[in-house]
Amino acid sequence: MALPFEKPIEDLEAKIREMQAYADEQQVDLAEEISLLEQRLERLKRETFAHLTRWQRVLVARASGRPTALDHVAAFVDDFVELHGDRALGDDPALVAGLGRVDGAGVVVLAQQKGRDTKENIHRNFGMAHPSGYRKAMRMMEMADKFGLAVVALIDTPGAYPGIAAEEQGQAWVIAESIRRMSRLRVPAVAVVVGEGGSGGALAIGVANRVLILENAVYSVISPESCAAIRWRDAAEAPRAAEALKLTSADLLEQGVVDEVVAEPLGGAHKDPAAAVAATAAAVRAALASLRGLGEQEIVRARAERFRHMGRVLVDSA
């Protein structure tokens, strides 16, 4: 269950528990020793997480026990009502959509949902949406636009599903349309990458006025494994690919791809889900509040500007 680099931390945690149990059992006072160990644990965690390699961040972003999109939704959305269906192809459980309330104001919620266990993962197709998922998202964007509801999108997907039906139903087309539809929203949109931001399948609901990312989440044009398979012709080179892709929250902030990094509890969101979802909730609330009061045209213009200037190029003077 533990990630490889978490072993020393877990060992130390086990040792503290053991010592505590011994103290309780034998009625001896080990408070000082335990306190010292806890300080050491704190230091160890801090150092470990300060120096995670990019590949290790990928593993944290995918860690089991990490809060899912709907876990975050539960923390900051009141009166959440899931709405189903794309009115064309079906209803996609990998992309959950609904209405809710944040700080009293109605919002449209879009959430790419992985499973919390194998059964849910299969139901959710591991968070990989089909075209009907993106069509549902677009339908909800229409609704948001019509009723002046802000859009909150939670991104957590390895990518749009690569399958026969998905291609037949125009996976590329719906992603392109969803990007366009979202870019036209006359209401504020906030996107949060809470786990994996996988390529076009993530960006389809990521064309927001503010794009946040959790500290240990990643956002990439391609998975490290696929990148390694193509560039090194060996998927096992994924750690090197992760380094090359510069896909961590800090990298993306530096690149201007995200606007803000939401700090996770020490040890990662999966170690303290409650604290993690609380931090996300506060950040989303603040982001929504910062966009309140803008006019429709300003909202559209600012979002377009944000994405228009993405990328780095050199321009020859004429």
Place this chain on the structure above:
Amino acid sequence: MALPFEKPIEDLEAKIREMQAYADEQQVDLAEEISLLEQRLERLKRETFAHLTRWQRVLVARASGRPTALDHVAAFVDDFVELHGDRALGDDPALVAGLGRVDGAGVVVLAQQKGRDTKENIHRNFGMAHPSGYRKAMRMMEMADKFGLAVVALIDTPGAYPGIAAEEQGQAWVIAESIRRMSRLRVPAVAVVVGEGGSGGALAIGVANRVLILENAVYSVISPESCAAIRWRDAAEAPRAAEALKLTSADLLEQGVVDEVVAEPLGGAHKDPAAAVAATAAAVRAALASLRGLGEQEIVRARAERFRHMGRVLVDSA
């Protein structure tokens, strides 16, 4: 091939041809006799078609050899380019869509197409569209709206197809959406019922500023056969149902459902397709011309008003 009530006409036509052949062969002058017979033929046709029962009109509307929607299109649309696909489910040959030019101005053409023979009829599903046909129509309406292209819709369908896939893909939903989409067009729309206007499947592309109908076309909420099966519990009562439904061009003009009846050549459009399509072409051109110069809001408002006042009710005074 001939419709039952056409028998006397066809007999007389045969007699004239025979007499002409005899005259030619024998080098005798039968011009006077032939002229008399031709006058009689003209009278017979006129009387027959003046007194067609409603059921007989239904038979004319469905007659083989009657110009199809695309035959009409060929007569009044220049540079026609068919565009395919609904970007979601497929491409429906029962509803042909494309761009073209009428009197120099770009138009979007929507045409419910029956087959000219069995093979084409099967390909066209007898003019019965699936949801993808209506989705394609809506896509073209978007295009018309965006580029300021008038919409010309040619209606000729027994109805939207009643099948498993059609229901699964939301036949009712797409008809409703198509009605709404068309009602929102900011460009002029002209619809022409050229053969059968079958229920919601026809109305889906019939929410136009001007609705024309060919003299022997019909437009009905239900087919006479189905109506008879329900109300008389006997489909063979279709002629009585046709009477009751008041579905001819004259009836519909009286009811305010259509704005104008396009006269057909004597004997019906199937007897002189060239004249029929020419008459339609002239009527469509005139209808488009009458709508030119109206502003977007006026176009939307006038179309909405047109349909808002459909129906007959008594209102109690308060």
Place this chain on the structure above:
Amino acid sequence: MALERWFRRQRPTRGDDDATPAGLWVKCSACHAQLYRKDLVAHLYVCKECGHHERMPVAARIAMLADEGSFEPWSGAVRPVDALGFVDVEPYAERLAAVQHKAGRPDAIVTGAARIEGERVALAVMDFQFLGGSMGSVVGEEIARAAERAGEEERALVMVAASGGARMQEGALSLMQMAKTTVALEHLASRRLPYVSVLTDPTTGGVTASFATLGDVIFAEPDALICFAGPRVIQQTIKQDLPAGFQRAEFLLRKGMIDDVVPRGELKRRLATVIGLLRAGGAAAPGALPAGA
């Protein structure tokens, strides 16, 4: 006022008490359990044994959805006309008169103002027992008027649909009600007022293919038959058996056509919640929506 008269006449002539078969006991149409009639009524016409949702009279539907004492009828002043002189085995005019007398209302719909858990709405309920809830000029007109008045009074619109489709006795004029109701709904859309549609058993034909499926949110009752073409028509066309559950609410949920299947007992709450949420927007400066938006 005439419209109130029409509505009031409804109770004595046919209220809950006449809507189910006479007698103390009734049989569930799904599991055939014997149910004490008063229990069935008290349970919103849902079978306690199997959960089957029986069709429900209009008055009971209004009572179940509207906050107590909040319903004020709008419909009733508009009466049908036999515009075509339609005659089949019986003249339409005579049939109408008989049904009107039995139902105590002029046609197959009741509309009015109401509150649903405090939310101000216009409520429209179709009456399947009135000529199969078929849509003629009056149904179309009452829906159009309700949508327009809801717009003026800044109310959301809640539609409880139940219909066999268009009313063929009114010919093409009944067909045109599909467009009429649709254009009237623009009075809500242009003011950003929510329209929630509830599809009940059965909702078919021209009603499904117009206003009933144009809701911003569409709910359906469990196991409700919802379709464009009826199952019998399809079977005759394709000469095949239909898949299990075909055209039922749960099937349509899987096919992406409705927002949810909502059991009757939860319907009022759910309606109030989504209407409340859709009215809690104002995220961006509203401004009138342009035509076509």
Place this chain on the structure above:
Amino acid sequence: MALERWFRRQRPTRGDDDATPAGLWVKCSACHAQLYRKDLVAHLYVCKECGHHERMPVAARIAMLADEGSFEPWSGAVRPVDALGFVDVEPYAERLAAVQHKAGRPDAIVTGAARIEGERVALAVMDFQFLGGSMGSVVGEEIARAAERAGEEERALVMVAASGGARMQEGALSLMQMAKTTVALEHLASRRLPYVSVLTDPTTGGVTASFATLGDVIFAEPDALICFAGPRVIQQTIKQDLPAGFQRAEFLLRKGMIDDVVPRGELKRRLATVIGLLRAGGAAAPGALPAGA
């Protein structure tokens, strides 16, 4: 001007003459017929034996579409940066330099003003031979600039797409080009200027999932591979054989995804016709489109 220099440099370094294997004869990649190279070039790189459409160099594509002498290059002044310091088996910077030298242009796209049978257009042609036509910041930027300039100059935009997808060596910045190109296309939409996309073999990944499929009209060349996920990826995922013709232009036409499959010899005519038709509107008083329309 730098951009013209870039464009002019292209011909001597790699024009039609270097785009096909050296020698007088080439083999059709579909039917393996031996073709006289000059014939193949003269026939727009379409095999005379089987009709197979070979991939085509950028200069030949421009020559085939633009009216003689009408093409004026816009692109060329924007050059790529190795923003990530990306290194795999070879540093991205070095790979770029080599490809730029070979191609005689800074990146995988050429844009410019042109006329197509008289229609004033902006023409953008992607170069699959330049790092697989992958979209990094430069491709995104040139497309955005072309869309903006087309808007200002009231030109339609014609895009000839050919791409392996996003350029992974530019990381998330390459992904963002999908959104950048999309928002730039609004400069056309808001002015009601047509955007016609031509999908050629192959068009895949992030390019298919952004500007390439957002055309008002979408044409594809015969048998072109057009997809989001490549066939190999899908096969690895689902562990099944793929249906015949899967993800090819004709397949997508049946699936409703493109407007038509247009043989290369008819492409110029067809483009001119649809652009002419889309610009012949003015049916209603235009007025600026509102945001979101």
